[in-house]
Amino acid sequence: MDKVRVSAVSYTNTLPFLNGIRQSAVLDQIELSLDNPSVCAQKVIDDKADLGIIPIAALLSLPQAHIITDYCIGTEGAVDSVFIFSHKPIEEIQTLYLDQQSRTSNGLARVLLKHHWKRQVKLVANIDEADAYVLIGDRTFGKKYEVPYVYDLGLTWKEFTGLPFAFAVWVSKKLLPEAFITSFNEALKLGVSHPEAVIPGLPEYKDFDYHHYLTSSLNYHLTAKKREAIERYLTLLKGLDT
Numbered sequence: 001m002d003k004v005r006v007s008a009v010s011y012t013n014t015l016p017f018l019n020g021i022r023q024s025a026v027l028d029q030i031e032l033s034l035d036n037p038s039v040c041a042q043k044v045i046d047d048k049a050d051l052g053i054i055p056i057a058a059l060l061s062l063p064q065a066h067i068i069t070d071y072c073i074g075t076e077g078a079v080d081s082v083f084i085f086s087h088k089p090i091e092e093i094q095t096l097y098l099d100q101q102s103r104t105s106n107g108l109a110r111v112l113l114k115h116h117w118k119r120q121v122k123l124v125a126n127i128d129e130a131d132a133y134v135l136i137g138d139r140t141f142g143k144k145y146e147v148p149y150v151y152d153l154g155l156t157w158k159e160f161t162g163l164p165f166a167f168a169v170w171v172s173k174k175l176l177p178e179a180f181i182t183s184f185n186e187a188l189k190l191g192v193s194h195p196e197a198v199i200p201g202l203p204e205y206k207d208f209d210y211h212h213y214l215t216s217s218l219n220y221h222l223t224a225k226k227r228e229a230i231e232r233y234l235t236l237l238k239g240l241d242t
Protein backbone atom coordinates (compact mmCIF):
# COMPACT_ATOMS: atom_id res chain seq x y z
CA MET A 1 0.00 0.00 0.00
CA ASP A 2 1.23 3.53 -0.79
CA LYS A 3 1.67 5.74 2.22
CA VAL A 4 -1.53 7.44 3.36
CA ARG A 5 -1.09 11.22 3.10
CA VAL A 6 -2.39 12.66 6.37
CA SER A 7 -3.01 16.35 7.04
CA ALA A 8 -3.29 17.17 10.75
CA VAL A 9 -3.91 20.48 12.51
CA SER A 10 -0.73 22.29 13.56
CA TYR A 11 -2.18 23.49 16.89
CA THR A 12 -1.66 22.24 20.45
CA ASN A 13 -5.17 20.70 20.37
CA THR A 14 -3.89 18.00 17.97
CA LEU A 15 -0.69 17.09 19.86
CA PRO A 16 -2.34 14.23 21.82
CA PHE A 17 -3.35 12.62 18.51
CA LEU A 18 0.17 13.05 17.12
CA ASN A 19 1.67 11.61 20.29
CA GLY A 20 -0.44 8.47 19.86
CA ILE A 21 0.41 8.19 16.17
CA ARG A 22 4.14 8.56 16.86
CA GLN A 23 4.01 5.69 19.37
CA SER A 24 2.19 3.43 16.93
CA ALA A 25 3.32 1.24 14.03
CA VAL A 26 0.80 3.17 11.92
CA LEU A 27 3.43 5.94 11.73
CA ASP A 28 5.27 3.90 9.04
CA GLN A 29 2.14 3.78 6.91
CA ILE A 30 1.56 7.53 6.72
CA GLU A 31 3.12 10.70 5.33
CA LEU A 32 2.22 13.43 7.81
CA SER A 33 1.85 17.14 7.18
CA LEU A 34 0.83 19.77 9.72
CA ASP A 35 -1.39 22.56 8.46
CA ASN A 36 -3.81 25.14 9.75
CA PRO A 37 -7.42 23.83 9.75
CA SER A 38 -8.48 25.68 6.61
CA VAL A 39 -5.54 24.15 4.69
CA CYS A 40 -6.30 20.65 6.11
CA ALA A 41 -9.79 20.93 4.61
CA GLN A 42 -8.53 22.20 1.26
CA LYS A 43 -5.96 19.41 0.97
CA VAL A 44 -8.65 16.74 1.41
CA ILE A 45 -11.03 18.56 -0.97
CA ASP A 46 -8.24 18.85 -3.60
CA ASP A 47 -7.06 15.22 -3.13
CA LYS A 48 -3.69 16.45 -1.83
CA ALA A 49 -4.31 14.47 1.36
CA ASP A 50 -6.03 11.09 1.72
CA LEU A 51 -7.02 11.72 5.33
CA GLY A 52 -7.29 14.89 7.38
CA ILE A 53 -8.63 16.23 10.61
CA ILE A 54 -10.80 18.77 8.94
CA PRO A 55 -13.20 21.49 10.13
CA ILE A 56 -16.76 20.13 10.11
CA ALA A 57 -17.87 23.18 8.07
CA ALA A 58 -15.94 21.66 5.16
CA LEU A 59 -18.22 18.59 5.22
CA LEU A 60 -20.64 20.69 3.15
CA SER A 61 -18.03 20.62 0.34
CA LEU A 62 -17.39 16.89 0.79
CA PRO A 63 -20.64 14.99 0.21
CA GLN A 64 -18.65 11.76 -0.23
CA ALA A 65 -16.74 12.16 3.05
CA HIS A 66 -16.17 9.25 5.41
CA ILE A 67 -15.79 10.18 9.08
CA ILE A 68 -13.45 7.36 9.96
CA THR A 69 -12.51 7.49 13.63
CA ASP A 70 -14.15 7.68 17.05
CA TYR A 71 -12.29 10.93 17.80
CA CYS A 72 -12.62 14.64 17.12
CA ILE A 73 -11.43 18.03 18.33
CA GLY A 74 -14.41 18.80 20.50
CA THR A 75 -15.69 20.22 23.74
CA GLU A 76 -18.45 19.69 26.28
CA GLY A 77 -18.75 23.43 26.97
CA ALA A 78 -16.14 26.19 27.22
CA VAL A 79 -13.32 25.22 24.81
CA ASP A 80 -10.93 28.02 25.78
CA SER A 81 -9.40 28.43 22.31
CA VAL A 82 -12.28 29.52 20.07
CA PHE A 83 -13.52 33.03 20.69
CA ILE A 84 -15.16 36.14 19.45
CA PHE A 85 -12.93 38.88 20.87
CA SER A 86 -14.70 42.21 20.87
CA HIS A 87 -14.14 45.88 21.53
CA LYS A 88 -17.86 46.25 22.40
CA PRO A 89 -20.56 44.14 24.03
CA ILE A 90 -21.91 41.62 21.49
CA GLU A 91 -25.29 43.42 21.52
CA GLU A 92 -23.60 46.47 20.00
CA ILE A 93 -21.28 45.05 17.35
CA GLN A 94 -21.94 45.94 13.71
CA THR A 95 -18.89 44.39 12.03
CA LEU A 96 -16.98 41.10 12.35
CA TYR A 97 -13.64 39.90 11.00
CA LEU A 98 -13.23 36.15 10.45
CA ASP A 99 -10.14 34.02 11.17
CA GLN A 100 -8.43 33.05 7.91
CA GLN A 101 -7.24 29.76 9.46
CA SER A 102 -10.74 28.66 10.51
CA ARG A 103 -13.74 27.20 8.73
CA THR A 104 -15.92 25.81 11.54
CA SER A 105 -15.57 28.62 14.07
CA ASN A 106 -16.18 31.29 11.45
CA GLY A 107 -19.45 29.54 10.64
CA LEU A 108 -20.21 29.00 14.31
CA ALA A 109 -19.77 32.71 15.04
CA ARG A 110 -22.18 33.58 12.21
CA VAL A 111 -24.73 30.94 13.33
CA LEU A 112 -24.63 32.13 16.94
CA LEU A 113 -24.79 35.81 16.04
CA LYS A 114 -27.90 35.21 13.96
CA HIS A 115 -29.76 32.62 16.02
CA HIS A 116 -28.53 33.06 19.60
CA TRP A 117 -27.64 36.73 19.88
CA LYS A 118 -30.15 37.75 17.15
CA ARG A 119 -27.65 40.12 15.59
CA GLN A 120 -27.13 41.06 11.97
CA VAL A 121 -23.50 41.96 11.43
CA LYS A 122 -21.43 42.83 8.40
CA LEU A 123 -18.32 40.75 7.65
CA VAL A 124 -15.33 42.98 6.93
CA ALA A 125 -12.05 42.21 5.18
CA ASN A 126 -9.86 44.32 7.45
CA ILE A 127 -9.48 43.55 11.16
CA ASP A 128 -8.81 47.22 11.94
CA GLU A 129 -12.32 48.07 10.71
CA ALA A 130 -14.02 45.37 12.79
CA ASP A 131 -15.85 45.79 16.10
CA ALA A 132 -15.10 42.13 16.85
CA TYR A 133 -13.12 39.20 15.43
CA VAL A 134 -13.02 35.42 15.52
CA LEU A 135 -9.76 33.85 16.68
CA ILE A 136 -8.91 30.16 17.14
CA GLY A 137 -6.07 27.94 18.25
CA ASP A 138 -2.83 28.72 20.04
CA ARG A 139 -2.98 32.38 19.04
CA THR A 140 -5.77 32.79 21.63
CA PHE A 141 -3.79 31.39 24.57
CA GLY A 142 -3.82 33.84 27.49
CA LYS A 143 -5.55 36.51 25.43
CA LYS A 144 -8.96 36.32 27.08
CA TYR A 145 -7.78 38.57 29.93
CA GLU A 146 -6.46 41.22 27.53
CA VAL A 147 -9.56 41.93 25.45
CA PRO A 148 -12.57 43.89 26.78
CA TYR A 149 -15.35 41.50 25.68
CA VAL A 150 -14.75 37.79 25.23
CA TYR A 151 -17.19 35.12 24.06
CA ASP A 152 -16.17 31.43 24.16
CA LEU A 153 -18.00 29.82 21.23
CA GLY A 154 -18.02 26.30 22.71
CA LEU A 155 -19.76 27.66 25.79
CA THR A 156 -22.18 29.81 23.79
CA TRP A 157 -23.10 26.82 21.57
CA LYS A 158 -23.80 24.79 24.73
CA GLU A 159 -26.03 27.59 26.08
CA PHE A 160 -27.84 27.83 22.73
CA THR A 161 -28.38 24.10 22.04
CA GLY A 162 -27.60 22.21 25.26
CA LEU A 163 -25.18 20.13 23.16
CA PRO A 164 -21.43 19.56 23.18
CA PHE A 165 -19.57 20.38 19.96
CA ALA A 166 -17.07 18.89 17.51
CA PHE A 167 -14.98 21.43 15.60
CA ALA A 168 -13.05 18.96 13.46
CA VAL A 169 -13.26 15.26 12.58
CA TRP A 170 -11.00 12.74 10.80
CA VAL A 171 -12.21 12.47 7.23
CA SER A 172 -11.20 10.63 4.06
CA LYS A 173 -12.83 10.97 0.66
CA LYS A 174 -11.97 7.45 -0.46
CA LEU A 175 -12.64 4.55 1.85
CA LEU A 176 -9.28 3.50 3.35
CA PRO A 177 -8.41 -0.15 4.10
CA GLU A 178 -10.16 -1.50 7.20
CA ALA A 179 -6.89 -2.62 8.82
CA PHE A 180 -5.40 0.86 8.44
CA ILE A 181 -8.51 2.52 9.91
CA THR A 182 -8.40 0.17 12.91
CA SER A 183 -4.70 0.86 13.58
CA PHE A 184 -5.15 4.61 13.12
CA ASN A 185 -8.11 4.66 15.50
CA GLU A 186 -6.10 2.68 18.09
CA ALA A 187 -3.22 5.18 17.79
CA LEU A 188 -5.60 8.10 18.41
CA LYS A 189 -7.13 6.25 21.37
CA LEU A 190 -3.69 5.83 22.89
CA GLY A 191 -2.88 9.51 22.40
CA VAL A 192 -6.07 10.92 23.90
CA SER A 193 -5.88 8.60 26.91
CA HIS A 194 -2.91 10.72 28.15
CA PRO A 195 -3.39 14.22 26.71
CA GLU A 196 -1.27 15.77 29.47
CA ALA A 197 1.78 13.82 28.23
CA VAL A 198 2.36 16.45 25.54
CA ILE A 199 2.73 19.38 27.97
CA PRO A 200 6.44 19.23 28.90
CA GLY A 201 8.40 21.61 26.70
CA LEU A 202 5.45 23.61 25.34
CA PRO A 203 5.91 27.40 25.27
CA GLU A 204 4.44 29.08 28.34
CA TYR A 205 1.64 31.62 28.15
CA LYS A 206 0.64 33.93 30.96
CA ASP A 207 -2.80 33.01 32.37
CA PHE A 208 -3.10 29.82 30.33
CA ASP A 209 -3.28 26.37 31.88
CA TYR A 210 -2.37 23.58 29.43
CA HIS A 211 -3.45 20.85 31.81
CA HIS A 212 -6.95 22.26 32.13
CA TYR A 213 -7.11 22.93 28.38
CA LEU A 214 -6.06 19.46 27.27
CA THR A 215 -7.88 17.41 29.91
CA SER A 216 -11.06 19.47 30.54
CA SER A 217 -11.75 22.15 27.94
CA LEU A 218 -11.07 19.85 25.01
CA ASN A 219 -12.91 16.58 24.69
CA TYR A 220 -11.76 14.20 21.99
CA HIS A 221 -14.55 11.61 21.97
CA LEU A 222 -16.88 11.70 18.98
CA THR A 223 -20.02 10.76 20.89
CA ALA A 224 -23.60 10.46 19.60
CA LYS A 225 -24.34 13.90 21.10
CA LYS A 226 -21.42 15.44 19.21
CA ARG A 227 -22.66 13.81 15.99
CA GLU A 228 -26.06 15.35 16.71
CA ALA A 229 -24.32 18.72 17.17
CA ILE A 230 -22.56 18.33 13.80
CA GLU A 231 -25.89 17.71 12.04
CA ARG A 232 -27.51 20.67 13.82
CA TYR A 233 -24.59 22.96 13.01
CA LEU A 234 -24.49 21.98 9.33
CA THR A 235 -28.23 22.59 8.95
CA LEU A 236 -27.90 26.04 10.54
CA LEU A 237 -24.80 26.84 8.49
CA LYS A 238 -26.51 25.88 5.22
CA GLY A 239 -29.45 28.09 6.20
CA LEU A 240 -27.21 31.17 6.49
CA ASP A 241 -26.73 31.34 2.74
CA THR A 242 -30.41 31.17 1.84
Ligand SMILES: C=C(O[C@@H]1C=C(C(=O)O)C=C[C@H]1O)C(=O)O
Nearest residue numbers: 037055081102103104105137167
Ligand atom coordinates in the same frame (compact mmCIF):
# COMPACT_ATOMS: atom_id res chain seq x y z
C1 LIG B 1 -10.72 24.05 19.36
C2 LIG B 1 -10.25 24.39 18.19
O1 LIG B 1 -10.81 23.70 17.18
C3 LIG B 1 -10.56 23.93 15.83
C4 LIG B 1 -11.29 24.86 15.08
C5 LIG B 1 -11.41 24.70 13.72
C6 LIG B 1 -12.11 25.71 12.88
O2 LIG B 1 -12.56 26.72 13.41
O3 LIG B 1 -12.24 25.50 11.65
C7 LIG B 1 -10.83 23.58 13.11
C8 LIG B 1 -10.03 22.71 13.79
C9 LIG B 1 -9.71 22.90 15.20
O4 LIG B 1 -8.39 23.35 15.34
C10 LIG B 1 -9.18 25.41 18.03
O5 LIG B 1 -8.59 25.53 16.95
O6 LIG B 1 -8.87 26.10 18.99
